[in-house]
Structures are given as C-alpha cells and as structure tokens.
Amino acid sequence: MKTVEVKINGQSVQADAAGSILDAAKLAGTKIPILCAHPDLTAWGACGICIVKIEGNPRLVRACTTKVVPGQNYITHDPEIQKIRKTVIELILSNHPQECLTCARNQACELQKLATDFCIREVPYDTNIMDLPKDTSTESVILDPVKCVQCGRCALVCQSLQDVWALEFLERGEKTRLAPSADVLLDESPCIKCGQCAAHCPVGAIYEKDETDKFLAAVLAKNTHVSVQIAPAIRVALGEAFGMKPGSIVTGKIYAALRKLGADSVFDTNFGADLTVMEEGSEFVEKFLNRKGDLPQLTSCCPAWTDYMEKYYPDMIPHFSTAKSPMMMQGAMAKTYFAQQKNLDPKDIYSVAIMPCTAKKFEIRRSSDMNSSGAPDVDLVLTTRELGRLIKMAGIDFENLADEKADSPIGLYTGAGTIFGVTGGVMEAALRTAYKLVAGEELKNVEINPVRGTDGVKKGVIDIKGTAVKVAAAHGMINVKSILEEIREAKKTGKPMPYDFVEVMACYGGCIAGGGQPYETDDKVRAARTAGLYTDDAKSQLRCSHLNPEILHIYEKFLGKPCSDKAHKYLHTHYQKRPVYKK
C-alpha cells in the first residue's frame, strides 16, 4: 500500500494514498460522524454529515468521498463544522417519524445516536413525513420506507454485494422513495431474503420480522414440548448483545439461557451440520467416484443461495446437493427420532431454530419437503437479535450464567459441525469425511487451508491419496457469478469441469455475518467471529462428523445408511425453477 503524509487537525498521519479523508481520520484516532458511509461499501456521499475543512480552502468537503492529497491538513471538528453537522441531522429528522420508542431499532439506531451526540432537543423545521405503507410481504424482513433516510446502503448492498437487485430508489426529489425494484412487493421482487439490507440499514427502515411473541406463546401453551436448536454462528455472536467481545464462545450459556426461557429440550444445529456432512458428503462421493449425476456438486445449506439459484440459475438444479440444510435436518430429527425416543407426539413438539439469518424464516415454508415429519419440521425461526431481546426481556444475567450442555441424543457435535458457520467451513467439514470415505483412512491434518480466509472466491485442489478433488468456496452473492459462469461455459463447450465441489454462502464471511446477527458487523467483527468458530473446532475432541457417536447412533437406530430411503425421506429435498419476478 502506497502511503502519503497528511494532517488531521495538525497531527501527521501516514494515510493510504488511495484512501479517503475518513480513512485517514480513523488512523489519527479521530471519529468523524457518518450515516451513509459503511466500511463494506463504496462511499457515495449521500448524507453530508462527514463534511470537513481543508486548511486554506474555503470549501467544505465530504470526508467519505474525498481522497487525501499529500501535505493537506484536514480540520475534522470545530464549532462551525459541528453546527453544520447539527443542521444536517435536524434536516434529516424533519423527514423522519419521531417514533423511537416503538421502533425496531430503538437504542440500536445510528440516527438516534447522532441526535443524542449533537444534543438535539427539537426539530426547528417543518416536518414532512411521507405517507407510504409498510411492506410485510416476506417472512423475513419488513420494509418501512417512511423511516428511510435515503443513505442508500441497502440498495448498494443488494446490488453491488449481493447482485440481487431487489431494492432501488424510485422517483426523485422529495418524492424519492426506497422500494422493491420495479415497484412491486418485496415478495414479488427478486429478493432472496438474505437480510443484508437490514444488517446495513442505519435506522429502522428495514428490519427482521420479529416473532418473539410466538416463542413466548409456545412456552405458555399447555402440553407443548418446546424444542430449540442453535446455529453454529450464534455461539460466537450472541455475547455482543450483552457487551461481550465479538467471537466470544458462549455455547454453554446459550443452552442455559434457553432452558431458563422455558425450552424443554435444547439441541444444537451443529449436530444437524454433522448429519448434513454425512448426507452431502456421501452424495458427493457417490457422484465423484461413480460419476453418477452432475458435477460439480453445489452446497445447498444456505436458503438465500438456493432461492437465488432457483430464480437466476435454474440450469444448476441438477448440480445442487439434495441434502437439506442442517436446520431442517435437525428439525426433522427432533420431530421423528427424538419424539420416538421420548414417546412424544410430534404434534406436541414446537420446534424453534435460533439462526443468524433472516432467509431461514422463509426456508421453513419453502416447500412441502419442509414438513417431512408430517408437520412443519421447524415451526419458528428467531434471529440472533431476537434471541438477545428474549433473554433481556426475561431478565436473565447472561454473562454470569454457568455453562450447560445440550440434550441427547441429537445435541452432541464435532468441530466439523461448528465451522459450518463460516465461509469454506461446509466444504472443509465435508472434505474431512469425504477423505475417509474415499481413502478409507482418517485425514491426518484436518485443517484445510485453501478454503479458509476472506477472499471472495477460494479455489484449491485437495489430494485424496492420489485423487485430485477440485474445490471452490464463494461467499457474498456477487462472488458466486464467476464460478457459475465457468460451470455454464464448461457445460456448453463440453470442456472438463473446472470444479468437483463448490460451496456457496450468500453473505460475505458466511453465516457469522448473516443478516440476523448483531448490528455493526464489519471485517474486524467478521474476523473475530470466524476465529471464534475455528477455536471451537480446534478445541473439539472430535473434528470429523463421521466420528460423532450420536451421529453413528442415529444411523444405527433410525436412518440406516447415509442417503438411504429413510434418509431421503427426512433429510433431502427438491428444487424448482422460480421466476425472478412473481408479477
């Protein structure tokens, strides 16, 4: 990185020559307030709060979109700048409903924080609040365009990071409004429900559909057995809701908190992930060794990705692993095998999944295969943020809870299961077991580095006793396209396939940075949560799914063999072509 010397309020810093004044100020430890800029996105200078002075220049510039010039001194704070910033905030507030107490982002709102910091006690301008309806058409997120501050983050995320193009600003001037693209309902748009718009929105204009009341009602209901599972990525993020550092592993505390909340059985989606490895890994090995079926095999754990594929790349359906996601497998096993073991009527089980993801709320109803037990295999999905609120509502002292264990016989997990929450993890977990299936012996070093890391697309060739397996892992939908196009090209021209096995996660970083995770996720937080999951794996006594005794047990007692007819009935699904626009 080429650096240049600039000054921030007289203090010299070596700033990135291609960086902005905002980046340079960060190096100097100076906090310039922002509302529209976000470290994940290319700044576009929508809000105007980050204005600064250049010494010797009468013009104010936006720190986020102005590149540093060597030798310049930038004044980031003085009473005049602060007054202008205050005016900008007041103007934004004049178009913003004053409904903070009942807003989904109350106390987690970037605009509210700015209003607090700038001591705003009244809005001195006429207010002009748009009259637009809420969009509640999806199971996952709610769009409230009235609260939109037109920072543009959601549309940028949806278009430039996810390549989905479900959101766009329509009209202009004071009529400008955020809308699902082509002015339809969100559910009729190309939206894949990943929730990255909600994760990036600074205010309460897009937020997850809160279903905490359904959980409370289930706990209150008589003769209902509430069974809860937690996804891999929850254990390294939920602590943030209680002031703990990102990446803190709080698995045992979550189990304990769920029991305090009234859960009758507490399971771990990591067990479901181990089961997924057995099914998906066996499916792959069958295709790979016997050349039956289409390679590369594409992973199918991520519901936003499957939705994207069904809409944009339906020609890839034959490549998709038919294995359900860990959540759906876990739910199916809770309502069948576990119900049998405990003599419970599956109808009396209310199956809840705590997920880092808003698309999971949609997944549980995506097709009739999700009712393999005869009823919905998962009745309710709550995001990490919703669980955080439930724990606070119940007055649980989360930080000081003593660790507890998950329930048997579908609660024990291996390190392979836990890394499902991070990009490359599904691939790594599957390869650990595929190695055993192909080579007949255990992999000595289970850490598969080519699929680790933050590159948008990771490629590698894994040697299984002289057999080369070409793999790739992509995360963030924009990074998936190149791989899919390569596959399409190879199919068209009859050239050898560039890959045998491809993992896709819709969110950049994987589930640890899912749309339902605690707010303020950036690369630093992603790295900390990722490190948390790899630590959880490294500390596990068992690191390969096929060594999990509860997995071996469930095949022996219930499922038979991986990919057996019974396994297919409960653990596999189908895909279908869907239109990009429903209308």
Add this chain to the structure above:
Amino acid sequence: MAVETAEEIKFSPELLAFIESWKKKPGNLIMVLHKVQEELGFLPRQAAIKVSELLEVPLAKVYGVLTFYHYFKRTKPGKYNIQVCMGTACYLKGGDDLISELEKLLGVPLNEVTEDGLFSVESVRCVGCCGLAPLFVVGGEVYGKLALEQVAGIVEDLRKQG
C-alpha cells in the same frame, strides 16, 4: 400505482433493431426508453421487462430511470394527450389557468384519462416556443397564444375527430 398491462408487449422490428444497435453503447437505457415510449405511447411494466431483458440491465435499474424522469409515462395517456407548457414564459402567462380549464372541461385531474379514453392532460417543461405563450401541444401540433375561451372549442374539434 400504475395500471399494468398483463399481456406481453410486441416491439416492432424497427424498434428491436434500434435497441440492438444501442445495446453496447453507454447511456443506452434512456435512448431506448425514449424510443419505446415513442412507439407505444407509454412504458407499461411489460415493456420495461422487455427492455431489461434486451439490454441485459436489471429491471430495478430500468425502473430507477423511468420513474426519475417525468417524461416517461407508466400509464396509457388519452388518444389526445394535451401537454400544457409550464415553462417560465407560459407559467407567467397563465399556463396553470389552462390546466384548470382543461380539468374542468374534461372532468379528470392532471395525468388521468377520460372514461372514453380520448383525453388526458399533462404539465410539461418548456417546449421551446416561448413567443407563443401560453400554449399546449397535442400530437405534435402547437396551439399557441391561447385565451381561455378558445380551449373549449379546441377540445370539441378534437372530440369530433374521435
């Protein structure tokens, strides 16, 4: 929200050739939308979808542009779309009085179509003949230096033509 047509829209071979010739050029979206509106009279949803497919541009982007510019219409205008100029000169000479008079005569507000589908009124930016203010344009023909009393007669003539 705009009334949408359900059936698929057919573009003429000339229009398709025009779109093809602009496909790789920067700034093509606005040019193409102009041409499509010229042929269809407006830009219904199905036309926007077709443009998006032909230019390989996300529909979101097409809608971003076509809702940004007032010139693009998402609803079908009347057979006689009366474009009342509201440029500076016409505005000062009583362009808005022309609009009120037309609304009164036709019984529909701005940008809506009469029940028989014959008339609609829209307000447009300067059409470039300020010397004729106040004025409106119908089907490319300019009616200039208008007095309010003349409006009813013009509307009647158009109605007779059917």
